[in-house]
Amino acid sequence: MAVAWSDKQLDVAGGKLHLSRGGSGKPLMVLHHDIGTLDRLPFYDVLAQRFDVLVPHHPGYGRSERPQWLRSVRDVAVMYRALLAELGIAQASLLGLGFGGWIAAEMATMAPRDLGRLVLVGAMGVKPPEGDILDQALLSYIDYAKSGFHSAEGFAAVYGAEPSTDQLEQWDICREMSFRIAWKPYMYSQTLPHLLGGVRAPTLVVWGDDDKVVPLSAGRVYAAALPGAHLEIVKACGHCVDMEQPEALAKLVTSFVDAA
Amino acid sequence: MHLMYFTEQPMSAYSSAEGLKFGATALVFSNKHFDPVAGSRLYNEYLEQYIHAEDTGFDGIMLNEHHNAPFCMQAKANIFASVLAGVTKRVKLVMLGNPLPLAENPVRLAEELAMIDMISKGRLVSGFVRGGGQEQLATGVNPAYNRERFEEAHELIVKAWTQPGPFRWEGTHYQHRVVNPWAVPLQKPYPRVWVPGVVSRETIVWAAKQRYPYIALNTSIEATKKIWETYDQAAAEAGYTAGPENRGYLQRVHVAETEEKAIENARQFMWMQGEFTGLAHPVWSSPSGYFSPSQRRAFVEFASGRATSPRGRPDFEQQMKDLQIIAGTPKTVIPKLRRILEETRPGIMALWANDGAVSHQDSMTCIRLLAQEVLPALRETGQKLGLNSPFDCDAPVSIAYSKDLRQAAAE
Numbered sequence: 226m227a228v229a230w231s232d233k234q235l236d237v238a239g240g241k242l243h244l245s246r247g248g249s250g251k252p253l254m255v256l257h258h259d260i261g262t263l264d265r266l267p268f269y270d271v272l273a274q275r276f277d278v279l280v281p282h283h284p285g286y287g288r289s290e291r292p293q294w295l296r297s298v299r300d301v302a303v304m305y306r307a308l309l310a311e312l313g314i315a316q317a318s319l320l321g322l323g324f325g326g327w328i329a330a331e332m333a334t335m336a337p338r339d340l341g342r343l344v345l346v347g348a349m350g351v352k353p354p355e356g357d358i359l360d361q362a363l364l365s366y367i368d369y370a371k372s373g374f375h376s377a378e379g380f381a382a383v384y385g386a387e388p389s390t391d392q393l394e395q396w397d398i399c400r401e402m403s404f405r406i407a408w409k410p411y412m413y414s415q416t417l418p419h420l421l422g423g424v425r426a427p428t429l430v431v432w433g434d435d436d437k438v439v440p441l442s443a444g445r446v447y448a449a450a451l452p453g454a455h456l457e458i459v460k461a462c463g464h465c466v467d468m469e470q471p472e473a474l475a476k477l478v479t480s481f482v483d484a485a
Numbered sequence: 486m487h488l489m490y491f492t493e494q495p496m497s498a499y500s501s502a503e504g505l506k507f508g509a510t511a512l513v514f515s516n517k518h519f520d521p522v523a524g525s526r527l528y529n530e531y532l533e534q535y536i537h538a539e540d541t542g543f544d545g546i547m548l549n550e551h552h553n554a555p556f557c558m559q560a561k562a563n564i565f566a567s568v569l570a571g572v573t574k575r576v577k578l579v580m581l582g583n584p585l586p587l588a589e590n591p592v593r594l595a596e597e598l599a600m601i602d603m604i605s606k607g608r609l610v611s612g613f614v615r616g617g618g619q620e621q622l623a624t625g626v627n628p629a630y631n632r633e634r635f636e637e638a639h640e641l642i643v644k645a646w647t648q649p650g651p652f653r654w655e656g657t658h659y660q661h662r663v664v665n666p667w668a669v670p671l672q673k674p675y676p677r678v679w680v681p682g683v684v685s686r687e688t689i690v691w692a693a694k695q696r697y698p699y700i701a702l703n704t705s706i707e708a709t710k711k712i713w714e715t716y717d718q719a720a721a722e723a724g725y726t727a728g729p730e731n732r733g734y735l736q737r738v739h740v741a742e743t744e745e746k747a748i749e750n751a752r753q754f755m756w757m758q759g760e761f762t763g764l765a766h767p768v769w770s771s772p773s774g775y776f777s778p779s780q781r782r783a784f785v786e787f788a789s790g791r792a793t794s795p796r797g798r799p800d801f802e803q804q805m806k807d808l809q810i811i812a813g814t815p816k817t818v819i820p821k822l823r824r825i826l827e828e829t830r831p832g833i834m835a836l837w838a839n840d841g842a843v844s845h846q847d848s849m850t851c852i853r854l855l856a857q858e859v860l861p862a863l864r865e866t867g868q869k870l871g872l873n874s875p876f877d878c879d880a881p882v883s884i885a886y887s888k889d890l891r892q893a894a895a896e
Contacts, residue, residue, distance in 0.1 A: 393785040400773035
């Protein structure tokens with residue numbers, strides 16, 4: 226069944242935020258990676274069979290305006306809380322992918338009682354006790370995006386073997402925005418781990434078994450710090466579980482969020 | 486004319502084979518290849534060469550800094566400027582320059598520079614730069630705010646130099662609750678600021694708006710003329726007419742007793758595989774947010790190997806032909822340099838004379854021949870062409886201290 230998606234621009238904190246919305250059911254907000262998101266992904270379509278799926282473009286990424294004042298990922302989390310209020314959604318579940326996982330975790334700590342369920346996939350945001358979050362500043366756009374995949378075929382299936390120059394430009398815009406808000410410390414918060422214990426939303430932590438971007442040790446930190454969280458590992462999969470193993474992730478997310 | 490001596494202070498003792506094997510000679514090329522014994526020797530040789538440049542007749546010594554790379558041993562230009570402030574007597578100490586965005590505390594920079602100005606008895610020229618992309622990564626400074634930090638740090642430093650403290654600074658990137666440095670420059674209203682650059686249009690326009698001389702770094706003659714067009718237009722909009730006193734030019738010039746020797750040594754200008762700053766990935770030299778958004782598309786194409794470098798990679802022979810490298814005996818280089826002066830009309834000229842593994846002895850010979858035989862010819866040409874330096878014509882230090890603006894605007 227084809228999903229009808231709508232796209233619109235909403236005013237949040239003085240700027241325009243781009244939002245794609247499709248499907249029906251409980252609201253599920255999907256927060257994309259630091260490399261942005263394609264407008265449509267098979268993964269989103271599968272989720273929309275069961276949920277009211279909201280995919281905003283992060284402020285300064287993709288088609289959302291860049292707020293010049295924005296300085297932290299926590300600011301983004303506050304903006305998304307404002308967005309949910311604007312849409313009249315009292316209780317959403319959050320699915321955070323990589324960098325988006327950091328935003329979702331921040332949102333969960335802010336008002337512990339008002340979330341549905343929380344799913345963090347290869348989430349950035351905490352300092353991995355072993356290894357480091359991959360530094361994209363040292364890598365070309367294509368090499369960094371490829372690092373998110375276990376296999377070259379997985380990457381090519383989404384972006385093509387030779388991504389377009391338009392795509393490269395988009396990745397540069399995303400990268401600039403990531404630098405603006407998460408340069409130092411790079412891609413994590415020093416205070417977030419101390420706040421995770423207050424989260425009340427049931428949480429599922431998912432990691433690809435070959436995540437070269439965020440070490441699995443960070444996943445263990447999340448799973449240990451979030452009350453009642455458990456960790457699922459997806460086999461033959463890199464950082465971008467949503468793009469490399471969409472069916473496996475959709476299955477995990479659907480059964481977990483539906484159980485709420 | 487103001488004629489300066491320049492060297493990158495190459496760390497020539499590293500093994501270029503290692504660099505080629507690794508595939509890069511910058512940023513992440515391991516400092517295990519740095520030899521401090523050779524480093525100590527080289528620093529002292531460079532110091533001797535600077536003193537020789539003063540003794541033989543250069544007007545200034547141009548200093549710069551870079552990080553994480555063998556092409557330039559100066560990690561902090563203020564350190565060499567401090568040493569030279571004490572051991573030289575006459576030459577201008579021309580910093581081109583301090584990378585402002587790298588400073589977490591610009592007030593401290595203002596203090597250091599004020600000390601250098603006082604110790605040197607007013608010989609400081611305090612150039613400022615944005616710092617290359619790799620410098621941001623080497624020092625952990627956010628490249629996306631590079632230009633904002635440059636402009637704000639400049640504003641803060643000038644204020645610290647010109648307005649009595651204490652005052653409070655609540656900026657976007659810098660906050661200082663008590664600015665009151667007890668070291669202020671000897672030169673009034675403040676030491677001259679020159680701004681070097683390579684391509685960035687924004688920097689050229691910024692320098693022109695401030696009325697700071699712009700120093701074109703080893704650009705081609707054609708590119709240099711385009712830079713002056715941009716500068717002159719911005720100057721006219723700001724209400725003054727730009728002239729040679731607003732223009733500086735750095736060019737690579739090596740001289741020796743014979744043509745053969747000079748050309749052999751000049752090949753060392755290519756010692757970093759033909760790249761000034763060494764072999765590096767484009768995303769290191771231009772991290773996202775560092776360059777102008779208008780260049781984004783061209784840059785991502787270049788960074789992914791879909792387009793060639795906007796600067797090109799001309800070989801040694803081509804660069805000799807285009808006068809981007811000039812080498813020979815004084816007799817053969819003088820006409821070439823004259824042509825450069827005629828075409829680009831700078832009041833400030835920096836001669837980048839020795840690079841790579843050119844020996845200390847050859848460097849000293851080059852400095853002596855330049856000073857004794859080449860500089861007098863350039864001065865003569867400069868005089869004929871009216872190429873006044875900012876010192877020659879007592880140009881205002883900045884737009885804020887210009888008294889001729891209305892008049893220039895009315896012309």
